[in-house]
Amino acid sequence: MSDEGRDGVRESALSRRGLLAGAAALAAGASLGAPARLLASTAEWRADLAPPAPVGAGRMLGVPFEKHAEVRLAIVGTGLRGRSMLNEWLAVEGVRVTALCDIVPEKAERAAAMVVKAGQPAPRLYTDGERAFERLVGQEDVDFVYTATPWSWHTPVMLEALRAGKHCGSEVPIALTEDDCWALVDASERARRHCLLMENCCYGESELTVLRMVREGVFGTLLHAEAAYLHDLRAILFENRDEGLWRRQPHTQLDTNLYPTHGLGPVAQYLGIHRGDRFDYLVSMSSPEAGLTEWRERTEPKDSPTWQERYVTGDMSSTLIKTARGRTILLQHDVANPRPYSRLNNLQGSKAVFHDYPARLYIDGAKGGERWTPLSEYRAQYQHPLWQALGERARSAGHGGMDFLMAYRLVQCMREGTPPDFDVYDAAAWSVPYALCAKSVRKGSAPVKFPDFTRGAWQGATAPQGPATG
C-alpha cells in the first residue's frame, strides 16, 4: 500500500483489496485465527473491519471524550499485564470493571476475583475461544476496551471495539504492519472514537520532569534524542508459560525492531511529534543474532521443540529517524543479551543535554563546568504537576508509578470530558517502526518513509500532547 496515505490512493487500494479478497478471505481469516498469521495484516484478512475512512472524515486530533460520570472498563487478555493494569485501575476512583475476557478461563476468573475483592460486582466473563472479545465489545455497559493480549491480537480487538462504537486502548505496539496502523486510524476516524496506545513510559517521573524542562525552554532548540528497549528477556522468552508461550515467535519471523514504543513515546512527546513536526523517514540495520541461540544451547533440553526454531531477528537493531524539521532520533532494541535495563531516554538541545540510566543533566554554563548533575537535584524546581500531586501514591505502584498515572490520566480525561493525552496518530507513528525497520533492513538499510497518519494535520496542531506541565 502507498506510504503516503492520501485519501484517494488509499481508498482505491483498499477497494481493490476488498473486491479481490471478498467473502472468501473473510471466511479463511476466521478459520486461521490471528496468531497463525502473525505477519499478515488484519486489515487484509478482515477487510470488513477496516473500510477506508470516509473522504473528508474529521481527524481525531484534540477530540475530547464525552463526559463519563463513571468509566466502565473491559479488559481483553488477563495475563500478567492485564491483571497488573487491572490492579492500577481498581485503585482509581470512578472506574467500574464490567467485563473480562481471556482464552484461559482460570486467568479471567483470577482477575474477576480481584474485582470482587475491590468491592465491585462480579464482571461478566468471556472465555469461550479466541474470538470471544467480539461479543464483549458489543456489551452496553462498556465505555473503554483495554487489550493486553499477545501482540498479534491487539489490532483485531481494537478494530472490533471501534466497530462497536467503543473507545479502546492497547498494550504496545498497537499493530505490526503499516496496513493495520492505517486500518486503526481509519476506524477511529470513522467511529469518532479514540484508539490509544497505552504507553506507560510516557508517565515516568524522569520523563515528565524532562518534558516540563523542555516546555520551559531549559534545552533551547531540540536537536537529537535517543530511545530504546534494551532488556534482557532471555529467561522470560524461554519460559513455558506467560510471554514464553508467544513472544519468542516474532524472533523467528522478522528482522526488525520488535518493541519500538517504550523508548519512542517519551521522545516523541519531548519533540512534539504531530504538534508541528513528524517522523519523516528512517534507516535501520541489525547486528547478527546470537543471544537466543546461545541461551537455548545452554538451557534447553535436547528434545525441546525450541530446537525447531531459527531466530532471524538481529539482536541489536539500530535505527536513525529523521523528522520533518530535521531533528534526529537513534532508536535501538535488544532483548536477547545480558545487560542492565535501559530505554536510553537521551535528549540533546542547544542549551542542555539529558541522559537517563542514571538520570543526569548538564546545562550550558552550569557551576562546576562540564559534568553531569543528577536529575533529582532539579526535581524541586521542575517536577511535573502530576508527580507533585500523586507521586507518593504512584511510587508504590507498577513500574515505579508510571502504570498508576497512566490509568489515572485515562480515567480523569474520560470523566472530565477532555482529549486524551495521546491519540490514534501517535499510536500508529510510534508502532509503525515494527514494520518500517524490517523494510529498511531488507533493502540494505535504505531510507523508508513514514506514512503521515495525520494526513497533514500535524502541521497546524499546536495543543501540546501529554499531561499538562503547568
Ligand SMILES: NC(=O)c1ccc[n+]([C@@H]2O[C@H](COP(=O)([O-])OP(=O)(O)OC[C@H]3O[C@@H](n4cnc5c(N)ncnc54)[C@H](O)[C@@H]3O)[C@@H](O)[C@H]2O)c1
Ligand atoms: N507496558 C508495559 O510495561 C508492558 C509490560 C508487560 C507486557 N506488556 C504487553 O502486554 C501484552 C500482554 O503481555 P503479558 O505479559 O500480559 O502476556 P501474557 O502471556 O501473560 O498475557 C496474555 C494473555 O492474553 C490471553 N490471550 C491470548 N489470546 C487471546 C485472545 N484471542 N483473547 C483473549 N485473551 C487472549 C492469554 O491467555 C494471556 O492470559 C503484550 O502486548 C506485552 O507486550 C506491556
